[in-house]
Amino acid sequence: DAGVIQSPRHEVTEMGQEVTLRCKPISGHDYLFWYRQTMMRGLELLIYFNNNVPIDDSGMPEDRFSAKMPNASFSTLKIQPSEPRDSAVYFCASSPTLRDSGRAGYNEQFFGPGTRLTVL
């Protein structure tokens, strides 16, 4: 079974250009997450969706960043305009809803391979 799929795997662009990152979560997973990872700041949560609805976007750095999830099998993260400080690895992850009410907390998150973004 395919895991989380992300595209492109690598993206090199120039400052000011629009960048669109894509993600296909694991079928049946209710949660979708976008993370950004840099050496300085580690793995940062940008936004997450539950059943295609954005729940918490407080991690989105600024208005240049936007994310959508038009259906259960696809999500995009867009940066417009891009800046050199946006250079990072962007991970998409998905997670099933916890069904066992006897256990608090959320389930394992499954990560995609990431998109390595370089803005020149």
Added chain:
Amino acid sequence: RKEVEQDPGPFNVPEGATVAFNCTYSNSASQSFFWYRQDCRKEPKLLMSVYSSGNEDGRFTAQLNRASQYISLLIRDSKLSDSATYLCKSGNQFYFGTGTSLTVIP
């Protein structure tokens, strides 16, 4: 926002050594925790989950100390292949620690 805090290391240990990492958390209501492993230039993958006092899987032991609000990961008989970054996460949040880097030296 720092829900979990980790010592970034790096930890450099000889092969066969025992090494332990700690991760402190701020939300006392958290009831489950996770350790993820991330290899260089790869995505994080779940290593172990902790729902009560602890969990053991082969050479790996994860323990939870609610009184002091930290979880630990103990690796016994370290292998070269254990070299990676280890990330902790509180179960009811989606924020990861910054990760602890481990290098096992021959």
